[in-house]
Amino acid sequence: MVITSTSSVTCSTVFDIGNYKTKLLKIEPQACTKQNSPPKALLIGTPSEAGNFPVLIFLHGYLLYNSFYSQLMQHLSSHGFIVIAPQLYLVEGADATEDIKSTAEITNWLAEGLQHYLPPEVEPNLKKLGLAGHSRGGKVAFSLALGRLANISTDLKFSALIGVDPVDGMDKGKQTPPSVLTYVPRSFNNLDMPVMVIGSGLGEVKKNPLFPACAPKGVNHRDFYNECCKPACYFVAKDYGHNDMLDDETKGIRGKATYCLCKKGKSREPMRIFVGGVLVAFLEAYLEGNSSDLIAIRDGHVTLPVELQDIDFLV
Numbered sequence: 001m002v003i004t005s006t007s008s009v010t011c012s013t014v015f016d017i018g019n020y021k022t023k024l025l026k027i028e029p030q031a032c033t034k035q036n037s038p039p040k041a042l043l044i045g046t047p048s049e050a051g052n053f054p055v056l057i058f059l060h061g062y063l064l065y066n067s068f069y070s071q072l073m074q075h076l077s078s079h080g081f082i083v084i085a086p087q088l089y090l091v092e093g094a095d096a097t098e099d100i101k102s103t104a105e106i107t108n109w110l111a112e113g114l115q116h117y118l119p120p121e122v123e124p125n126l127k128k129l130g131l132a133g134h135s136r137g138g139k140v141a142f143s144l145a146l147g148r149l150a151n152i153s154t155d156l157k158f159s160a161l162i163g164v165d166p167v168d169g170m171d172k173g174k175q176t177p178p179s180v181l182t183y184v185p186r187s188f189n190n191l192d193m194p195v196m197v198i199g200s201g202l203g204e205v206k207k208n209p210l211f212p213a214c215a216p217k218g219v220n221h222r223d224f225y226n227e228c229c230k231p232a233c234y235f236v237a238k239d240y241g242h243n244d245m246l247d248d249e250t251k252g253i254r255g256k257a258t259y260c261l262c263k264k265g266k267s268r269e270p271m272r273i274f275v276g277g278v279l280v281a282f283l284e285a286y287l288e289g290n291s292s293d294l295i296a297i298r299d300g301h302v303t304l305p306v307e308l309q310d311i312d313f314l315v
Contacts, residue, residue: 018079045073050121059137075276138166172218
């Protein structure tokens with residue numbers, strides 16, 4: 001699809017809650033007791049009304065819970081998307097190989113298993129399937145889409161790829177395995193799908209001298225986008241941090257850590273609404289064939305909930 005400019009002013013509602021009522025479903029794997037059980041625990045955000053809806057797999061960040069993204073998931077579902085957020089692990093080392101394998105297994109499970117857990121008359125359209133991830137989850141999403149593990153593949157084809165403040169390791173030269181970045185501009189030329197990269201302006205700023213930046217220079221959103229080929233788009237929110245798209249409240253030790261370890265903005269809500277809105281606009285453009293909202297954002301015809309530090313489109 002080619003995005004073309006428009007001279008008319010578009011009134012977009014992608015940053016508002018959509019028209020669909022939604023449900024959040026928590027699904028636990030049932031070993032040997034239930035047919036069509038998923039390979040990992042899932043949090044599913046779905047419209048609760050009848051319809052045929054595109055599907056997005058969304059991968060959580062390092063040592064985070066999928067439940068920390070529940071408000072973002074409900075935003076997407078209210079606009080007519082089924083969001084599948086697996087809990088890839090509870091404790092994990094630096095190597096993301098198992099995360100990639102698990103994501104492939106979940107993707108392959110969708111065709112036979114997903115329908116059994118959705119509300120009546122809600123149908124997943126797996127021909128319109130997106131893959132997204134935050135932080136380390138963004139690295140995993142790109143790794144799977146790029147085929148970084150030669151022996152891992154999926155039965156279903158992805159139609160869109162999104163990295164939400166993706167991170168490929170601690171620093172340039174200190175990437176965690178398997179490495180995604182090559183540091184060759186436009187080297188992601190085997191991605192047969194549109195790509196969006198969302199970055200946080202404060203992600204590469206240290207919270208304090210004792211902790212590294214959560215999205216360090218050399219392995220962050222800027223480097224991911226530099227290797228993308230068209231069609232691709234890029235947004236960086238100026239005054240917001242690496243975890244500012246999470247729920248307003250994230251409880252427990254890990255939830256409290258999301259406030260302490262990363263430089264953050266004044267409030268999570270604007271960044272979360274922005275991420276939700278551009279995700280909706282991007283998915284509408286490339287899964288649904290309706291690019292009006294994405295064009296309106298690109299051309300400055302929409303009031304954004306955040307100030308942008310950078311915006312770029314490869315078309």
